[in-house]
Amino acid sequence: MAQKILLKNINVPGINTFEVYRQYGGYAAVEKALKTMSADDVVEEVKKSGLRGRGGAGFPTGMKWSFLAKPEGVPRYLVCNADESEPGTFKDRYLMTHTPHTLIEGMIVSSFALGANTSYIYVRGEMMPQIRILEKAIAEAKNAGFLGKNILGTGYDLEIYVQPGGGAYICGEETALLESLEGKRGNPRIKPPFPAIAGLYGCPTVVNNVESIAAVSWIVNNGGDEYAKIGIGRSTGTKLISASGNINKPGVYEIELGLSVEEFIYSDEYCGGIANGKRLKAVVAGGSSVPILPANLILKLSNGQPRLMSYESLAEGGFATGTMLGSGGFIVMDEDACIVRNTWNFSRFYHHESCGQCSPCREGTGWMEKVLHRIEYGHGKMSDIDLLVDVSKKIEGNTICPLGDAAAWPVASAIRHFRDEFEWHVNNPQAAMDGNYGLANYADPIPVVEEAN
Amino acid sequence: MSEKVKVTIDNIEIEVDPGTTILNAARMIGGDIVPPAMCYYSKLKGSGGKCRTCLVKVSQGSAKDPRPMPKLVASCRTTVMDGMVVQNITSPEVIEARKGVVEFLLINHPLDCPVCDQAGECHLQDLSFEHGKDQSRYEFKRRTFEMVDIGDKIKLHMNRCILCYRCVFTADQITDNRVHGILGRGDASEIGTYISKAIDNDFSGNVIDVCPVGALTDKTFRFKNRVWFTKPVNAHCDCEKCSGKVTLWYKGEEVIRVTGRKDQYGELEEFICNTCRFDKKKTSDWTIEGPTKVDRRSVVSSNHYDEKELLPVIDRKIF
Ligand SMILES: Cc1cc2nc3c(=O)[nH]c(=O)nc-3n(C[C@H](O)[C@H](O)[C@H](O)COP(=O)(O)O)c2cc1C
Ligand code: SF4
Ligand code: SF4
Ligand code: FES
Numbered sequence: 001m002a003q004k005i006l007l008k009n010i011n012v013p014g015i016n017t018f019e020v021y022r023q024y025g026g027y028a029a030v031e032k033a034l035k036t037m038s039a040d041d042v043v044e045e046v047k048k049s050g051l052r053g054r055g056g057a058g059f060p061t062g063m064k065w066s067f068l069a070k071p072e073g074v075p076r077y078l079v080c081n082a083d084e085s086e087p088g089t090f091k092d093r094y095l096m097t098h099t100p101h102t103l104i105e106g107m108i109v110s111s112f113a114l115g116a117n118t119s120y121i122y123v124r125g126e127m128m129p130q131i132r133i134l135e136k137a138i139a140e141a142k143n144a145g146f147l148g149k150n151i152l153g154t155g156y157d158l159e160i161y162v163q164p165g166g167g168a169y170i171c172g173e174e175t176a177l178l179e180s181l182e183g184k185r186g187n188p189r190i191k192p193p194f195p196a197i198a199g200l201y202g203c204p205t206v207v208n209n210v211e212s213i214a215a216v217s218w219i220v221n222n223g224g225d226e227y228a229k230i231g232i233g234r235s236t237g238t239k240l241i242s243a244s245g246n247i248n249k250p251g252v253y254e255i256e257l258g259l260s261v262e263e264f265i266y267s268d269e270y271c272g273g274i275a276n277g278k279r280l281k282a283v284v285a286g287g288s289s290v291p292i293l294p295a296n297l298i299l300k301l302s303n304g305q306p307r308l309m310s311y312e313s314l315a316e317g318g319f320a321t322g323t324m325l326g327s328g329g330f331i332v333m334d335e336d337a338c339i340v341r342n343t344w345n346f347s348r349f350y351h352h353e354s355c356g357q358c359s360p361c362r363e364g365t366g367w368m369e370k371v372l373h374r375i376e377y378g379h380g381k382m383s384d385i386d387l388l389v390d391v392s393k394k395i396e397g398n399t400i401c402p403l404g405d406a407a408a409w410p411v412a413s414a415i416r417h418f419r420d421e422f423e424w425h426v427n428n429p430q431a432a433m434d435g436n437y438g439l440a441n442y443a444d445p446i447p448v449v450e451e452a453n
Numbered sequence: 454m455s456e457k458v459k460v461t462i463d464n465i466e467i468e469v470d471p472g473t474t475i476l477n478a479a480r481m482i483g484g485d486i487v488p489p490a491m492c493y494y495s496k497l498k499g500s501g502g503k504c505r506t507c508l509v510k511v512s513q514g515s516a517k518d519p520r521p522m523p524k525l526v527a528s529c530r531t532t533v534m535d536g537m538v539v540q541n542i543t544s545p546e547v548i549e550a551r552k553g554v555v556e557f558l559l560i561n562h563p564l565d566c567p568v569c570d571q572a573g574e575c576h577l578q579d580l581s582f583e584h585g586k587d588q589s590r591y592e593f594k595r596r597t598f599e600m601v602d603i604g605d606k607i608k609l610h611m612n613r614c615i616l617c618y619r620c621v622f623t624a625d626q627i628t629d630n631r632v633h634g635i636l637g638r639g640d641a642s643e644i645g646t647y648i649s650k651a652i653d654n655d656f657s658g659n660v661i662d663v664c665p666v667g668a669l670t671d672k673t674f675r676f677k678n679r680v681w682f683t684k685p686v687n688a689h690c691d692c693e694k695c696s697g698k699v700t701l702w703y704k705g706e707e708v709i710r711v712t713g714r715k716d717q718y719g720e721l722e723e724f725i726c727n728t729c730r731f732d733k734k735k736t737s738d739w740t741i742e743g744p745t746k747v748d749r750r751s752v753v754s755s756n757h758y759d760e761k762e763l764l765p766v767i768d769r770k771i772f
Contacts, residue, residue, distance in 0.1 A: 168638065170638070185634070185635065190501075190502035190527070190530050351639060351640070352639065353638070353639070354638065354639035354640070355638050355639065356616060356635070356637070356638050356639045356640060356641075356642035357503050357616070357618075358502075358503050358504070358505050359503070359504050359505050359506075359554055359557045359558050359615070359616075360505055360553065360554060360557050362557075362616065362639055362640050362642070363557035363558070363560050363561060363640060364557055365639065365640075366561075366639065366640045367557075367560060367591060367593075370593045387590060393553075394549075394550065394553030394554075394556075394557070397524040397525065398505055398508060398524070398525060398550050398553070398554070399505070400502060400503070
């Protein structure tokens, strides 16, 4: 059984209440950090742990914290990014719903490490139940003396506020989030300056994902070195994976980084294989923004070695044959899934969610969506396929925020790996409307793992 | 004053003050190597970074850290470092990206230049002439909006808007009563004015001058006319609210339009008040200074004063 850190007590009845959470050792990290450690000690442990941002970019958390500017007399802020809107990703919601105190405890310890006396949790606007759950948890913690003035008599003050989001995917981008938190339109800022220098209200700010913050308590309790022993290479610790698609057991899993993709999909401890006796066709491994990979490339590296669930292994092969761990939104497609339709669907999402500030993303996302729609509905032309590649290239890298790249990659990778399916749609419009291209030959050689086991 | 920093743009070296942007350094050099800028406006705080026409390649970050920047950067929002090496028109990658940006700006643009008041002094028109393809690859319906009156003096043709945000910054920073912002998102964004609520503020008319395209136009521009049949003349008056320094646009003997004075990059030298802009349309209201110097790149100059030179078209053979 793999080690569980965040979801260890998830099945304990009442773990969502302060009382039970405390009985199971909760808030020990707050006591330890505030009473026995300095803020810099905590930062040091997080650095040692090798924890990397779980919001998508995978930037080392300890390093991000050490970049925080500390001018005299200027407040600093910690902002928790709970805007979770990436298609295929639903782990933060799960954690906040079932064990909200894991996040609150992490928030207190992290705020202490950063010297923040006011911290915010920016929650996706649609998650009203989770907002109430968090507010209740904050009230409970405050009641028990873990929040407010002079926490545990240590002289450290902290207030945590929950802010409902603006209801837009783009508000998950950290600078758009800060704008929105300030009460403005959620447009990403032009960087530099980075939030570590000028973030919320122009003050030094750290923005971290729910899962990154939640992991800090365990690191404080057990030490950064212990955390670094879990996982593989520079992918340390555990990661929550939101598994969806046609698998036997969809849900949120906590894995030790370094697990093989094959085991994750097929073992009974995790996804339990493809449902209904179907075969695996493709996987989007890290949320809708990362490149899609066909079955053969997601299970194995180009050198034949198994591909692992880690930042490095998933990225192995670059854009040609690799993808990214991203936010851990693991979308599994079986032989009945239509790649063209899926690509159009993703594209529709990015078109809808572009903030519209910069020309390539504002205009390009809509253009790609329309061309993909036309192909999917049997009016495509052969030249559309290269047009899509060209448009995606002209968006990629030329925009203010990474949403442009996130819109371009799914399209570019789908065409890179599934070009014949796109061509089939163009050449067989009626058949494409009635049926499905299936596995055909590009996904070969697909090991039929169900039988092999 | 602190030490100057040295930057090289398209193989031309210049020394500038620290904190200068690449775009402004390029403007100090001048000529063809100046990146086009559709959204940056030096007099509006926070402007720039949005249109992406000014993208350039930084092939060496600085003398200290000579690594190139991984992506093209918006020259209007990137400050120079000592020893930085920048490529604009000498980089095929930049030219290609810029062509892409221009194409993006045009796919939803109505291209109704023949009936647009801005024709002849439109930055998008100039840009598409220099970088555009002959034929659009966009085969879908362009987005359309109803025309909106913003008060009785300004018209908004949202169809033509490129969402550069200049008018929003103007409303925010120049007038004291902002009712002007962006509604919606993505390609459904539009300029919102609280449903055509008049911006009755003494400086609201400046949104017309900052607009790089014909999305915001002067309803008092009386004899609908092509700008190149008009003659611009610098004039001034004693005005309590503004400097009173304007450009009068004559057709024959008649003043048909008053605007602020623009520099060679199409930026206003000074913002002018609405009284000067909309209400003083008689020669007797003004002290005439002389003909306005018109940038030779502009088609406005086709009618008069300066000799006409060919547009500096970029050599298409390099890509
Ligand atoms: C379009 C867009 C949407 C994003 N949405 C989220 C999100 O919903 N949740 C999140 O934690 N990070 C999101 N991010 C990443 C954040 O910008 C930021 O990198 C992250 O919150 C940093 O936290 P971490 O270092 O703990 O991962 C998004 C980024 C982009 C470009
Ligand atoms: S890339 Fe898209 S979402 Fe990001 S700032 Fe530009 S238009 Fe907005
Ligand atoms: S109306 Fe004109 S100035 Fe305003 S955003 Fe549109 S193009 Fe820019
Ligand atoms: S002028 Fe620089 S991005 Fe528009």
